[in-house]
Amino acid sequence: MTAVVDVEQAGAPAPAAPPAPRRPHRRWARVVRFRWLLVMLLPGIAYFVLFRIWPMWGAQIAFKNYVPFLGIQGSEWVGWEHFADFFSNPDFPRLLGNTLILAALSLFVAFPLTIVLALLLNEVRLSVLKRTVQTLVYIPHFLSWTVVVSLTALLFAIGTGPLSSFLDGLTGTETNYLADPDWFRPLILLQTVWKSTGWGTIIFLAALASVDQEQYEAAVIDGAGRWQRTWHITLPAIRPTIIVMLILQTGEILNTGFEQIYLMSNALNRTVADVFDTYVYFTGIQQGAYSYSTAVGLSKAIVGLVLIFGTNWLAKRFNQQGIF
């Protein structure tokens, strides 16, 4: 308890005080004063050092012919060989294309749908209804991909699945939705939307709750309709949230859901289903090509980094708001 009191007492005047002339003992005084906050920071730092930074030491095997028995130090250094192999591999353009298309689908279709759903929920005035719907759309988030894929397999099984039979009835032809390459991306998108849209609304709903209600009242008096209110008040008000979420999503762009894609892929749709993550799994874990798969993973990480900086830069250019 004393610690909390300590922090509150120390914390209160700090933001208000104008920056004093820099004096070394001042800094130490701050460290001493905020010592408990700093101590509380340690587990977080420890986490990042142990699980994020320390493992990067091992990334150097991408530049070696790593043989576990010889150890990281003892393995032969081959430089960029594995990267050259990968970029000249006919698989590379296909993997990149598949990864980017799936990522684009989730960014440009699934992500806006989250905002739309949040706006719709926000317009619901009946509290009971709103809460019920919210709970229902959150549920899929808690199902594992294995369950979602099994459900899909049951619903779309050729000849026997209720949804595939229904669609076959509409089109008049029998399609194997689970194996047809043309249906792979729609199915993946459908699963993603079903599973994650509801959960994704949480942050937007929080942002929507903080929109100034007086603006709506003023707009109503001025004769603004529901569309105009949404377009001119609601959306601009949650724009910062949208931008932050968009940048965070872009960072995840290349992590295209390994589990989901791995479970949904089969011999007939693999041309469109292979992505970086499944490729790393096949080559690294199943085949034991440690160095090569590390090189692939590292390339993926670099592309992801470029994308996140790019989006942030664009966001700053257009809105003067980035996340860093």
Add this chain to the structure above:
Amino acid sequence: MRTRRLAPLALLAVGSLALAACGSGGSGDGDGGGGGEALDSLSIMAPYFSTTPPEDDDPVGAKLEEVAGLGLDMQWVPNAEYGDRTNVVLAGDDIPDVMVIQQKSQGFVQTAEAGGFWDLTEYLASGDYPNLVTENPEVQEASSVNGTVYGVYRARDVVRTSLTIRKDWLKNLGLEEPTNTDELMALAKAFTEDDPDGNGKDDTYGMIIPAWGASIGTGSPYDAIEAWFGAGNVWKDDGGQLIPSFTTPEWKQALDYEKQLIANGYVNKDYATMDGSTQWNEPFLNGKGGIIIDVQSRATQLAGLFKDKDPKTYDQYVALQGNIAGPNGDFALPTPGYSGFLAVPKASVQTEDQLKQVLTALDKLSSKDAQILENNGIEGDNFTVDGGFADFDESKQEYTDLVSGSWAQIGTNVAGYEAYKPKPDTEYDAELEQERVDLQATDLEKAVFNPGAALVSETYMSNGVQLDQVIADARIQYISGQIDEAGLDAAIKQWGASGGDAVTAEMNELYGQLG
């Protein structure tokens, strides 16, 4: 005052977490004893097929420890993830004394060639370990890496490929078991179109084919048909040169046959997605499909499932047929004769004395007593011996399944299988078993072995999985009608360009050296 005293404690807690994490990365000698003193127990990593692995105090385990004269520290891994785990364990620090290696993956071969596994060639040939001396030198050769034996292979039946057919449907339609591929096609057609179950509805099809992994030469129904057509077994010796089986004209002929089966609707529609491990039996049991190309034990298994449904009539449903003739001759697809091998990593077994200790233990674990424990269980508990057969106690079936699904996996039986065979319950069971044995003898004579089984090409080692996948995917795309012959040729060309040509060249070089 109290809070001030807590601060160093908090720091200590965080710090020790960091130390613990670093510490586990540092030591590398597992339980093997770094100094070279005698091992006090043997750690073995092995796959299991049973629903759960054996408990630590499992009675078979305890008896095996007595036989081996050494404590056993088993590391059971579910079979489905065994390959993944092998590569992860090889890259880690906690390496067991003995590992079952299921496939010559890049991770294994590179480690072995760098000296990470003991070369057992001389030790096994020395005769010091009589139960580890192979009765089939060709199989031992096939399990080697370019002639170097890194493990004691786990022996398997050489002939397993067979046709399992709905016996009652044959009878209803007045048809015989097929003896060649044309008759098989006709049978698949009849099972699809002629209402074999006599219910007046068009609700049956011929052949049941599940989805197969993106690999070639792994005993799939497709591989079997291709072998029957004379395409060889993964590699084909063509005038002293090795050529990949999928570059032969026979292979394409077989693919057209497979394509015809599917295009005519003689195969289940979900052949590209059906889960073979859980759903393969169902259409056969429920009277949807009537032909399965798989291992012989599929027939025994199905007969057992029919027996569970109705013990009185179960002998009416399952007919077993072996490999059948193709248009280009009479060939049979054999297995490699082994399923992985027990290898000894040097990271944990560091001195020759320790190795000898391990080999002595493995020798004892392959003795007759040990084989009975591993394959049958505990005599007087879950089975009794009756006329040279094991008569299993039905009330202890669960334990019998546990034993055969786990302990049997560390058995090698390289010097011959000496455990008891299960006692057939009925005359039909005995007949089916006899048919199996007969087919194994007749099919062995026409078996086409993989001439490149022992050879490990360097390019294949680094690219093999992707290369195999190119062909396996092109095959199924062609069969399904997704690509035409030009597309198939393009895939084979792509295979050559992305490393396949190098693989062929390297294989032939090795073939010349060993042959």
